[in-house]
Amino acid sequence: MKVLIIDDELPAREEIARLLGKEPDIEILGQCANAIEGISAINRLNPEVIFLDIQMPRVSGLEMLGMLDPEKMPRVVFLTAFNEYALQAFDQNAFDYLLKPIDPVRLDVTLKRLRRDRTPSPALFNAAAPLKQIPCPGHHRVLLIKIDDIEYATSKASGVYVTIGNGSEHFTELTLRTLEEKTPFLRCHRQYLVNPEQIKEISFLEAGTVEIITRNNHRIPVSRRLLGELKEKLGLL
Numbered sequence: 001m002k003v004l005i006i007d008d009e010l011p012a013r014e015e016i017a018r019l020l021g022k023e024p025d026i027e028i029l030g031q032c033a034n035a036i037e038g039i040s041a042i043n044r045l046n047p048e049v050i051f052l053d054i055q056m057p058r059v060s061g062l063e064m065l066g067m068l069d070p071e072k073m074p075r076v077v078f079l080t081a082f083n084e085y086a087l088q089a090f091d092q093n094a095f096d097y098l099l100k101p102i103d104p105v106r107l108d109v110t111l112k113r114l115r116r117d118r119t120p121s122p123a124l125f126n127a128a129a130p131l132k133q134i135p136c137p138g139h140h141r142v143l144l145i146k147i148d149d150i151e152y153a154t155s156k157a158s159g160v161y162v163t164i165g166n167g168s169e170h171f172t173e174l175t176l177r178t179l180e181e182k183t184p185f186l187r188c189h190r191q192y193l194v195n196p197e198q199i200k201e202i203s204f205l206e207a208g209t210v211e212i213i214t215r216n217n218h219r220i221p222v223s224r225r226l227l228g229e230l231k232e233k234l235g236l237l
Contacts, residue, residue: 035064136170
């Protein structure tokens with residue numbers, strides 16, 4: 001069973017890793033110190049189970065779940081030092097919930113359940129609230145950009161980027177699919193989503209191509225296949 005540990009407290013990560021390391025059928029893929037590292041590791045490593053701290057700075061464990069691609073959703077065992085989060089954790093369809101410091105006997109119960117029930121948790125993603133901000137990692141920081149400030153998002157070979165009004169691009173670990181599902185952004189091209197609140201005009205060019213021009217005059221391509229659907233969603237049909 002491939003697992004990933006996400007917790008901002010190093011002693012807590014080391015403790016759960018020590019306990020899990022005693023289990024011969026468990027492979028610990030890695031440890032992450034925050035939600036942004038966690039999203040990146042989940043996208044790269046595809047763990048079957050994550051042991052996830054609920055309370056983390058900037059982006060909590062619960063907020064992180066809403067930022068995951070539903071196709072990469074692992075089973076989730078929440079970790080927390082506060083019992084009052086139990087109800088909220090199970091509202092998010094958590095597989096299980098462990099109080100810190102971890103009781104080895106209680107952890108053994110969780111592991112037996114994980115071995116017995118390998119059903120994924122697709123409802124976890126659907127239950128999460130829409131995103132209000134997009135986390136963008138930087139050098140020793142995480143920039144949280146409000147949805148309203150983003151003009152468009154694009155997928156490149158190097159990853160997914162969001163662009164704000166001044167034209168600056170910011171890398172995000174979130175997939176384009178997650179942004180489409182969890183924000184008001186509309187698909188206008190295979191590689192582009194546009195914030196409908198930032199559309200100034202739709203330009204039909206002589207060559208037969210179509211572009212969206214945003215409020216800050218950025219130009220975004222519109223594919224012919226998606227033009228009708230886009231116009232319908234904008235109430236133009």
